[in-house]
Amino acid sequence: xxxxxxxxxxxxxxxxxxxxxxxxxxxxxxxxxxxxxxxxxxxxxxxxxxxxxxxxxxxxxxxxxxxxxxxxxxxxxxxxxxx
Amino acid sequence: xxxxxxxxxxxxxxxxxxxxxxxxxxxxxxxxxxxxxxxxxxxxxxxxxxxxxxxxxxxxxxxxxxxxxxxxxxxxxxxxxxxxxxxxxxxxxxxxxxxxxxxxxxxxxxxxxxxxxxxxxxxxxxxxxxxxxxxxxxxxxxxxxxxxxxxxxxxxxxxxx
Numbered sequence: 001x002x003x004x005x006x007x008x009x010x011x012x013x014x015x016x017x018x019x020x021x022x023x024x025x026x027x028x029x030x031x032x033x034x035x036x037x038x039x040x041x042x043x044x045x046x047x048x049x050x051x052x053x054x055x056x057x058x059x060x061x062x063x064x065x066x067x068x069x070x071x072x073x074x075x076x077x078x079x080x081x082x083x
Numbered sequence: 084x085x086x087x088x089x090x091x092x093x094x095x096x097x098x099x100x101x102x103x104x105x106x107x108x109x110x111x112x113x114x115x116x117x118x119x120x121x122x123x124x125x126x127x128x129x130x131x132x133x134x135x136x137x138x139x140x141x142x143x144x145x146x147x148x149x150x151x152x153x154x155x156x157x158x159x160x161x162x163x164x165x166x167x168x169x170x171x172x173x174x175x176x177x178x179x180x181x182x183x184x185x186x187x188x189x190x191x192x193x194x195x196x197x198x199x200x201x202x203x204x205x206x207x208x209x210x211x212x213x214x215x216x217x218x219x220x221x222x223x224x225x226x227x228x229x230x231x232x233x234x235x236x237x238x239x240x241x242x243x244x
Contacts, residue, residue: 007137007209008220059142061205075139075207079223082136082143082167082208083120083179083199 001068005046006077009053012046022068029055030064032074046076054079084109085155086162086184089147091138093170096180105162105184112161114188116195118181124174126221132213134221136169136178139207143167150201154183157197158190165198167208197234204231 004017026035033050036043047053055062056075068074086105090096102117122134151163162184172178179202183194202208210221 004139006139006207007211056139056142056207059139059145061146075142077139077207078209078220080204080207081210081221081223082138082206083203083227 001071002073004073004075006075008078009046009076012042014042027067027069028064029057029062029066029068029074032068033064033076052078084111085160086164087151087155088164088166089144089151090166091140091143092166092168095168095177096166098177098180098182101164101166101180102182105164105182109161111186112184113186114191115182115184116188116191118179118195118199119177120179120199122172122174122176122178126212126214129214129216131174132215133171133173134178135171135211135213135218136167137209137211138167138169142207146206147202150198150205153201154194154197158185158194160185160190160194163194163198165202167202167206169208171213200227200231200234203227 001020002017003020005013010016022032022035026032033047037047053076057066057071058073098117098119102115106112106115124130147165151165154160154163160183164180164182166180168178181195181198183191185191204227212219212221
């Protein structure tokens with residue numbers, strides 16, 4: 001699946017997007033965050049406060065318990081500050 | 084006739100022209116509210132050089148479109164225009180435009196405020212401030228969440244979700 005990052009999540013991870021294949025045991029957004037945190041310091045830094053990172057699946061907001069099965073694109077970003 | 088426009092763009096917009104485009108040649112519109120959000124010259128008391136707005140292409144349009152649909156279902160609107168800029172914006176420049184048209188003012192005022200409250204907390208945009216002390220991401224404000232939450236439907240109306 002494609003992961004995309006925005007704002008300071010993008011800066012901390014060090015890339016805007018990447019293709020990753022998490023193991024089948026990773027079933028929800030929260031589990032994906034835990035898995036990502038184990039991938040390296042930059043991810044641990046980006047997701048050090050998981051509650052301050054929001055997620056979207058295929059361009060719709062989702063909660064941490066959302067299932068990731070079938071997702072084409074998962075985005076992680078800080079709380080929004082538009083308008 | 085319901086007219087809807089949602090646009091994301093780097094360049095500036097002309098609020099008066101957008102309002103005219105929504106009302107020109109029709110006589111059913113009795114009220115138009117035009118809200119323009121402008122880049123302030125200071126953030127938390129510190130002068131700023133510019134804001135840079137990052138957005139999530141595709142999702143930003145979709146999310147704004149979902150809220151425009153929600154506004155249309157709540158109020159008898161005759162037209163809605165939302166334009167949100169991205170990229171580098173200097174103090175005094177426009178950031179966002181919401182225009183709502185209806186037969187009567189109540190719907191136009193309420194829908195414009197609803198759309199702005201949701202744009203602030205749900206549309207995928209992030210502001211970075213440029214100032215003498217460098218670049219910093221603006222933190223989301225609890226007051227904006229509270230402003231958006233007051234539009235949430237109460238118990239009994241959320242069964243469909």
